[in-house]
Amino acid sequence: MYIPNSNEKRKAITIFLLPSIIGVIGFCLLPILASAVFSLMDYDLLMPMNTMKFVGLENYTRILNGKELPAVIKHTFTYLVLYLPMILLTSVGEALILNKSFKGRGVFKTICYTPVITSWVAAAVVWQWVLNGKYGLLNQMLSMIGITGPAWLNSKQWAMPGIVIAAIWKDTGYYALMVLAALKSIDKTCYEAAEIDGASGFKKLTAITLPLISPTLFLLIVINIIYGLQVFDSVLIMTNGGPGGATTVFLERIYKYAFKQYKMGIASAYSWILFALILIFTAIQFKLQRKWVNYDV
Amino acid sequence: MKKTIALLLVLLMVLVQGLPVLAEPVTITYAHFSGSGAQEETLKKMIEVFEEKNPDIKVDLQITGFQDYFIKLATTVGGGNAPDVFEMNMENYLSYMLRDACADLTGLVNTENYSAGTLEAVSSDGKLYAVPMSFSTCILIYNKALFDEAGIAYPNDEWTWADIQTAAEAIKALGDDIWGVFQPITYNEFYKSVKGNGGSLLNEDYTAFTANSPENIAVLEAMLKRVRGENHVQPTAEEMAGRGDWDMFTEGKLGMIITGIWAFPTFTEKCDFDWDIVVEPGYDKKSTFFFANVNCVSPSSEKKEAAAKFADAMGSDPDIVQLRLDASWELPTIADQSKLTQYLEVTPPANRSAVFDSMDYAAAPPALKEAGAASEIINDVLSTLEMNDVSAEEALNDIQSQLDDADLL
Numbered sequence: 001m002y003i004p005n006s007n008e009k010r011k012a013i014t015i016f017l018l019p020s021i022i023g024v025i026g027f028c029l030l031p032i033l034a035s036a037v038f039s040l041m042d043y044d045l046l047m048p049m050n051t052m053k054f055v056g057l058e059n060y061t062r063i064l065n066g067k068e069l070p071a072v073i074k075h076t077f078t079y080l081v082l083y084l085p086m087i088l089l090t091s092v093g094e095a096l097i098l099n100k101s102f103k104g105r106g107v108f109k110t111i112c113y114t115p116v117i118t119s120w121v122a123a124a125v126v127w128q129w130v131l132n133g134k135y136g137l138l139n140q141m142l143s144m145i146g147i148t149g150p151a152w153l154n155s156k157q158w159a160m161p162g163i164v165i166a167a168i169w170k171d172t173g174y175y176a177l178m179v180l181a182a183l184k185s186i187d188k189t190c191y192e193a194a195e196i197d198g199a200s201g202f203k204k205l206t207a208i209t210l211p212l213i214s215p216t217l218f219l220l221i222v223i224n225i226i227y228g229l230q231v232f233d234s235v236l237i238m239t240n241g242g243p244g245g246a247t248t249v250f251l252e253r254i255y256k257y258a259f260k261q262y263k264m265g266i267a268s269a270y271s272w273i274l275f276a277l278i279l280i281f282t283a284i285q286f287k288l289q290r291k292w293v294n295y296d297v
Numbered sequence: 298m299k300k301t302i303a304l305l306l307v308l309l310m311v312l313v314q315g316l317p318v319l320a321e322p323v324t325i326t327y328a329h330f331s332g333s334g335a336q337e338e339t340l341k342k343m344i345e346v347f348e349e350k351n352p353d354i355k356v357d358l359q360i361t362g363f364q365d366y367f368i369k370l371a372t373t374v375g376g377g378n379a380p381d382v383f384e385m386n387m388e389n390y391l392s393y394m395l396r397d398a399c400a401d402l403t404g405l406v407n408t409e410n411y412s413a414g415t416l417e418a419v420s421s422d423g424k425l426y427a428v429p430m431s432f433s434t435c436i437l438i439y440n441k442a443l444f445d446e447a448g449i450a451y452p453n454d455e456w457t458w459a460d461i462q463t464a465a466e467a468i469k470a471l472g473d474d475i476w477g478v479f480q481p482i483t484y485n486e487f488y489k490s491v492k493g494n495g496g497s498l499l500n501e502d503y504t505a506f507t508a509n510s511p512e513n514i515a516v517l518e519a520m521l522k523r524v525r526g527e528n529h530v531q532p533t534a535e536e537m538a539g540r541g542d543w544d545m546f547t548e549g550k551l552g553m554i555i556t557g558i559w560a561f562p563t564f565t566e567k568c569d570f571d572w573d574i575v576v577e578p579g580y581d582k583k584s585t586f587f588f589a590n591v592n593c594v595s596p597s598s599e600k601k602e603a604a605a606k607f608a609d610a611m612g613s614d615p616d617i618v619q620l621r622l623d624a625s626w627e628l629p630t631i632a633d634q635s636k637l638t639q640y641l642e643v644t645p646p647a648n649r650s651a652v653f654d655s656m657d658y659a660a661a662p663p664a665l666k667e668a669g670a671a672s673e674i675i676n677d678v679l680s681t682l683e684m685n686d687v688s689a690e691e692a693l694n695d696i697q698s699q700l701d702d703a704d705l706l
Contacts, residue, residue, distance in 0.1 A: 045371050045372075046371060046374050046375065046392075046398045048397075066702075128539070133539065134539065151534070154534040154538070154539070156681065156684055243534065243680055243681065243684070244684065245677040245680075259368045260367075260673070
C-alpha cells in the first residue's frame, strides 16, 4: 500500500476517500453490526425501538432446531447443483464460440449479452410466460419433439429447475465474457506447439485451454456459489417461494421474516447463519483449489 | 395607561402566536393503496374536496400499489417516519393495532356517521383505533349459460356447499376444460368457511389454536374433494396453467366462482354470457368475508387532530362519499343506508342486493398479532394439497403442530 509521507498529500487523499468511506460505514458496516445485535433481540419492526428485548441465542436456536432450515438448505442446494455445472458449461461454450472469428459475431455477442443488462423483474415476468404449462413457449417447443412438458412453476418438482433455466439464460452472457477474456490471454504458441505434436481439437481443449483458464473457472465457481446461496429476485418474482414452499431459499426467508412478519430478530439471525454457510463454503473451495487450479502461466 | 399597554401587549402576543397558524396550513402525509390504478383520479378529487373545505390543512398524498404498500409502510413505521394518516385493510389493521401502531382516535371522530358494525370492527376495549372508509365482500357469481346448458336450476341464497357440489358435477360433465366451481384453497377462504361449519382457527379466548377440530376437517375434506379424484369439479393450478380464475370465468369455462364484488366491472365488460350473483353458500350456516379499508393515524404524528379530521372526512363527508358512489369504488361505510340505493340500480348483476345480504353473515379475520405468520404456515400446507394425497386430517394435524411450535399466541 502506498502511504505518502507529506501531510498535505495524506489530507488530500483522506478528503477524496471520505465520501465513499462514509457510505461504506453508514450503509454497510453499521447495518452489519446492527444486524448482529438485532439477531440477539426480540425486535418487532412495527413496535417502538424501546420495546426491544434481549433474548440471547434464542433466535438462532429456533432457526437451527426448526423444520424450515433443512428445507431451505435443500432448495438452495438444489438450485446450486443444477445451476453451477450448467452455467460453467454454457459460459465456456459461448466463450469458445465468441473466440472464433465468423460472420455476425458482433450480433451474436450482443444477443448473448442482452439478458445480462435486462432487469430480473422484466425477465422473470417473461419467463413466467415462457414456462407456462399450457401455453408457454418452452412446452410448445417440447411438444414439437413429442415431449409433454411439466407445469414448471406450478409443479413442486419442476419449479426450481424452471428458475434455473431462466437464471442460465440471464447469466451466461456475463460469465462468458469473463471466460472470453481468459481465452484471449492464452499464448497462441501453446496451440502451435500442440499442433506440431499432432494434438486433436478435443485434446487441445482439455490439455491446454481448460487448464490455462482454470483460475477464471475457479473464480466463476467461487462467485457463483456465493451468489447462488443468495438467490433471491428470480425466486421472489417467479414463484414467491411456492408452490407450497417448494422454492423457499435463504434471502426469501430473510425478506419475509423482516418485512412480512416484522420479525427483525429472526431475520437478522438468518442472515448470520447464511454468512457462516458462505464462509465455510468459500474456505473449503480455497483449500480444494490447490488440487486443480493452475496459476503457472 | 398601564392597563392599556398591558392590554395591547396581550393582544400583540395573541396575534403573533395566531399569525403563523393563519398564514401556513398544516401539511399531513397520507399513505394509500386502494386507489392506485383505476381510482387514482377519484381519490385526488376527494382530497381536493377536503382541502377546499379545510383550507388550513394540506394533504400530501403518497400512493403505492397493493403489492408493495405494506412493505413500504412497515419500513417507514420501523424507521420512525410513519405517515400521519395511512390506509389499512382489515387483516393488517389488526396486526398494527395489536402492536400499538395505530393512535387512539376516541373523541376525535364523529362516530354517529358510521354504521355500527364497521365501528365495532375498528374498536377495542371501547377505544376507536381507525376510521372506517369503505367495504366490500365476496359473493358467488355464476354463469347462467352453463347452468342452462346443463339443464339445472340456478343457485339461490338457500344453497349449501352440498348443492354447489351437485351442480358443479353437472357442469363439469359438459366438457374437458369446463369446470364446476372455483374457490381458492387458502387461509382466507379456510378461516371463513370453517366458521360456517361451527369451527374456527382459535379457541374463544385466543389461548390455543384449534386448527384440527372435526368441524374444520369436514370443511377441508369438502374443499379437497373439489380438486382431487378423477371427476374433480375445480381446476388445479396445473390445470389452470397460469390462467387466472377471473380469466377462466370470463372465457365461459367456470360455472361458479367465489370472488369479490370488485369483479363486477371486469365481468360486465368481458363476459358475453348472462351471469348473476347470490350470497355465498355455507356448510352448516352461512359465513362471508367482511373486507374493509380503514384509515389509521400514526401514534407518533404531531398533527393528530388534523389527521383525524381528514380520516373522518374520507369516511363520511357527504361529497366525498358521493364521489365514491359515483365511481363505484367499493362501498362507503356510512350509517345512512339510503344513500346506497344508487349502487343497487346498476346491472349486471341483477341480484345486486345479495351484496348487502352478505353483510349479515360477515366473519372477521382472527385478531392475531402474528396473523401474517399464521397465514403463511396455513397457506404453505394448503397450497400443496391439490398436488399430493395427504388427507384433510393429516394436513390439519400438521398445521396444528406447526402453529403450536411457532409460538404465535
